[in-house]
């Protein structure tokens with residue numbers, strides 16, 4: 001990671017992951033980046049926006065799977081009452 005390098009990061013102004021230029025370095029990581037689309041400069045978020053999207057989808061899939069799985073089992077007690 002060097003100054004001027006391009007990196008993907010979440011832009012809060014564009015509200016999505018965009019191409020960014022590195023404008024400040026901290027250690028071996030970018031400290032500040034500037035959105036190449038809207039020129040909004042902000043602290044480097046380590047592309048957390050993209051990861052958050054994935055975990056939200058995983059959570060949704062998990063809820064969907066648990067709902068689908070609970071529906072057949074919810075009917076079983078009715079059959080046992082006969």
Ligand SMILES: [Zn+2]
Nearest residue numbers: 011014035038
């Ligand atoms: Zn932007």
